[in-house]
Amino acid sequence: xxxxxxxxxxxxxxxxxxxxxxxxxxxxxxxxxxxxxxxxxxxxxxxxxxxxxxxxxxxxxxxxxxxxxxxxxxxxxxxxxxxxxxxxxxxxxxxxxxxxxxxxxxxxxxxxxxxxxxxxxxxxxxxxxxxxxxxxxxxxxxxxxxxxxxxxxxxxxxxxxxxxxxxxxxxxxxxxxxxxxxxxxxxxxxxxxxxxxxxxxxxxxxxxxxxxxxxxxxxxxxxxxxxxxxxxxxxxxxxxxxxxxxxxxxxxxxxxxxxxxxxxxxxxxxxxxxxxxxxxxxxxxxxxxxxxxxxxxxxxxxxxxxxxxxxxxxxxxxxxxxxxxxxxxxxxxxxxxxxxxxxxxxxxxxxxxxxxxxxxxxxxxxxxxxxxxxxxxxxxxxxxxxxxxxxxxxxxxxxxxxxxxxxxxxxxxxxxxxxxxxxxxxxxxxxxxxxxxxxxxxxxx
Amino acid sequence: xxxxxxxxxxxxxxxxxxxxxxxxxxxxxxxxxxxxxxxxxxxxxxxxxxxxxxxxxxxxxxxxxxxxxxxxxxxxxxxxxxxxxxxxxxxxxxxxxxxxxxxxxxxxxxxxxxxxxxxxxxxxxxxxxxxxxxxxxxxxxxxxxxxxxxxxxxxxxxxxxxxxxxxxxxxxxxxxxxxxxxxxxxxxxxxxxxxxxxxxxxxxxxxxxxxxxxxxxxxxxxxxxxxxxxxxxxxxxxxxxxxxxxxxxxxxxxxxxxxxxxxxxxxxxxxxxxxxxxxxxxxxxxxxxxxxxxxxxxxxxxxxxxxxxxxxxxxxxxxxxxxxxxxxxxxxxxxxxxxxxxxxxxxxxxxxxxxxxxxxxxxxxxxxxxxxxxxxxxxxxxxxxxxxxxxxxxxxxxxxxxxxxxxxxxxxxxxxxxxxxxxxxxxxxxxxx
Ligand SMILES: [Zn+2]
Numbered sequence: 052x053x054x055x056x057x058x059x060x061x062x063x064x065x066x067x068x069x070x071x072x073x074x075x076x077x078x079x080x081x082x083x084x085x086x087x088x089x090x091x092x093x094x095x096x097x098x099x100x101x102x103x104x105x106x107x108x109x110x111x112x113x114x115x116x117x118x119x120x121x122x123x124x125x126x127x128x129x130x131x132x133x134x135x136x137x138x139x140x141x142x143x144x145x146x147x148x149x150x151x152x153x154x155x156x157x158x159x160x161x162x163x164x165x166x167x168x169x170x171x172x173x174x175x176x177x178x179x180x181x182x183x184x185x186x187x188x189x190x191x192x193x194x195x196x197x198x199x200x201x202x203x204x205x206x207x208x209x210x211x212x213x214x215x216x217x218x219x220x221x222x223x224x225x226x227x228x229x230x231x232x233x234x235x236x237x238x239x240x241x242x243x244x245x246x247x248x249x250x251x252x253x254x255x256x257x258x259x260x261x262x263x264x265x266x267x268x269x270x271x272x273x274x275x276x277x278x279x280x281x282x283x284x285x286x287x288x289x290x291x292x293x294x295x296x297x298x299x300x301x302x303x304x305x306x307x308x309x310x311x312x313x314x315x316x317x318x319x320x321x322x323x324x325x326x327x328x329x330x331x332x333x334x335x336x337x338x339x340x341x342x343x344x345x346x347x348x349x350x351x352x353x354x355x356x357x358x359x360x361x362x363x364x365x366x367x368x369x370x371x372x373x374x375x376x377x378x379x380x381x382x383x384x385x386x387x388x389x390x391x392x393x394x395x396x397x398x399x400x401x402x403x404x405x406x407x408x409x410x411x412x413x414x415x416x417x418x419x420x421x422x423x424x425x426x427x428x429x430x431x432x433x434x435x436x437x438x439x440x441x442x443x444x445x446x447x448x449x450x451x452x453x454x455x456x457x458x459x460x461x462x463x464x465x466x467x468x469x470x471x472x473x474x475x476x477x478x479x480x481x482x483x484x485x486x487x488x489x490x491x492x493x494x495x496x
Numbered sequence: 497x498x499x500x501x502x503x504x505x506x507x508x509x510x511x512x513x514x515x516x517x518x519x520x521x522x523x524x525x526x527x528x529x530x531x532x533x534x535x536x537x538x539x540x541x542x543x544x545x546x547x548x549x550x551x552x553x554x555x556x557x558x559x560x561x562x563x564x565x566x567x568x569x570x571x572x573x574x575x576x577x578x579x580x581x582x583x584x585x586x587x588x589x590x591x592x593x594x595x596x597x598x599x600x601x602x603x604x605x606x607x608x609x610x611x612x613x614x615x616x617x618x619x620x621x622x623x624x625x626x627x628x629x630x631x632x633x634x635x636x637x638x639x640x641x642x643x644x645x646x647x648x649x650x651x652x653x654x655x656x657x658x659x660x661x662x663x664x665x666x667x668x669x670x671x672x673x674x675x676x677x678x679x680x681x682x683x684x685x686x687x688x689x690x691x692x693x694x695x696x697x698x699x700x701x702x703x704x705x706x707x708x709x710x711x712x713x714x715x716x717x718x719x720x721x722x723x724x725x726x727x728x729x730x731x732x733x734x735x736x737x738x739x740x741x742x743x744x745x746x747x748x749x750x751x752x753x754x755x756x757x758x759x760x761x762x763x764x765x766x767x768x769x770x771x772x773x774x775x776x777x778x779x780x781x782x783x784x785x786x787x788x789x790x791x792x793x794x795x796x797x798x799x800x801x802x803x804x805x806x807x808x809x810x811x812x813x814x815x816x817x818x819x820x821x822x823x824x825x826x827x828x829x830x831x832x833x834x835x836x837x838x839x840x841x842x843x844x845x846x847x848x849x850x851x852x853x854x855x856x857x858x859x860x861x862x863x864x865x866x867x868x869x870x871x872x873x874x875x876x877x878x879x880x881x882x883x884x885x886x887x888x889x890x891x892x893x894x895x896x897x898x899x900x901x902x903x904x905x906x907x908x909x910x911x912x913x914x915x916x917x918x919x920x921x922x923x924x925x926x927x928x929x
Contacts, residue, residue: 086571086572086573089783090778090783091571091572091573091783091784092553092559092561092566092569092571092674092675092778092784093552093553093559093571093573093575093671093672093673093674093675094573094671094672095670095671095706095707095708096708097705097706097708098708125774127774127777129777129780129794129795129798130794131780131782131794134778134783135777135778136777136778136780137774137777294822294823296773296774296818296821296822296823297821297826298770298771298774298821298830301677301678301679301709301771302678302707302708302709303708303709304708304709
């Protein structure tokens, strides 16, 4: 089985690719538009250098050869979401070619504009041009994937890389779009157009692999993906390639890249995920699993590095994976929702130090973590009570108020002791050291 | 009154010229739109009446490039040339008639056909016909902002007996110009006399960040003329035209530009039509201009709109242009034409090593009668551009200046200059005039 992907990535530049409309902001349809992204007669595109900058970062990070000269072309076809009935893209000479990432060969990377969005209401279709002119790069791989799972793993790693480069914002899973092609041995190549989201890309490839196993593709075909029914369907048989009548976009000059610019951009490329993982294992002595989980999110990785200045790396990693990620998940939040500043980092250090010295218990740690997530800092930390005379007072109260439970314990019911420990914890407002409480209770009973 | 005198005296004849335009338009069809309320203001061009070719966007003023498909389209922005002119106090009096999208040499490919100011049986030339005709006929001080892709300023200037200047490609911003062929389109100026062009040209020229093909370079300062070359191949015309042109020159040498002669028109039309066919794709009756009742699917709908509102000539050019860039034909046509264009540029470069300006008649004929035009085949029509396509393909500044008359009808002389020698061309034109 051979699988290849054409991945469309929306870059996070401030303005659109050929005009100065904002890429973020109002979602009221057709409010982030101007004469250029609406393709009004007389308007002309101007290329946004920030898009070039970000695209080059990706190309360099994926080990591509950069074309020092490239240009834009018009890809001509009629469709209502296209304001000009042609899309400005790169064709003969793309920005970059021949890269490699995670063992997969990258054929080319080019820049282009996104069309508008069609919104269907029954028999009526409306058009929102807010998306028109949004900056895209298309990353085309060679058909090097052997399974749908491989493709998905690759996409996950690619997204992490893009986040590290600060060129892409992972909104929801659905923001990544791809065309996937798949062929089985002895069969023809089938392309599935416009699949949205990582999970769907894997699903549609799995479906298509099974379909072709039953009936080998005997002709080239373009298919669509019905996510609801979970099936692909034929769009057109591809006896001949679509003829887009490509023409040089004469409103935009040749894109000439200087060595100075490329060197500048090379310097901006930060430590990338794989280097980070290696670093976490070698320098911070994390196990591979911890290293990979923490490095899979730039923000988490940076938080880890900051905390590790203040506390043992393994404790830091353990805290982030078990407590912080756990609480985030429980509250249906993501790492990107965290707003932990310098103070917050310092607080985490103090908190973990106390925890390590057994001066706060798990309960307190949990409460503090929730506060950290909500407020971005922890503030005052109440240590747990380990003072014997105070603990004894609470234990005495617990025994007196639960005579029958004490009797049960005496008869050998270990669970009864847990109940009593819990009772003391409640009395202490969760501040008692539970180990000590257990010991004292045993002693007293 | 000459523009320079009008400005120095601080005149204001905006109201009068609008009244005149309205009267003249009844007979001559020079305007697609007249702004009755136009007013000027203060600046380097205080209260100068300016007409604008229909294909140049003027905010809130119908700008339809001579086409019915854009009927009712009022741009939400001013073209860069318009905003620069407005800042200097001009009054935009209206939009002049033209061949639809610039497709023609006689301004006959449109619903509002301008008539030659000297003989209404004849054409003004095109595609900036309204600009040429009104510039010639008005009694008042006035300039027109026109546009040339393959000779659309020089041709009507020649046929109407006025001065028409097309700058070096990229010297004047195209932002706000409704595209014909992006790599060829240039905005220029028409006036009764050559020396009226510069004050306006100096305002509209210069780098514009909104047009990525506009040049950051300055114009060349050297305006001295040492050697004049007359393009040999262009003298193969009516003796009277040849004589009128040569009578204006003292010392000159003949110079041969065989490639321009042989391949110019072909290369020009392949490139221009390829680009035009993509530029015209946006007119689908969805967002502006004419529309029809929604019926059928998208393909059926936009096909209906385009069938109904594009002229035959536009359809011809869309089909030819689309053909020339299709996968199997691109190499044979479009890419080859681009190579020829480069060779033609080289040929001019070589000539300009020796000569300061190159001279030819503007058009191979005098303004033809409409009855003659209707008998021309499309190919004969396209061959009318044989003199003007060269400098347009090469993006060189050129000026048509009146060289005399055959009977009542004017003969144009064309001065072609090297890249960025715009001022030299204007200077030489003044001398000839
Ligand atoms: Zn915009």
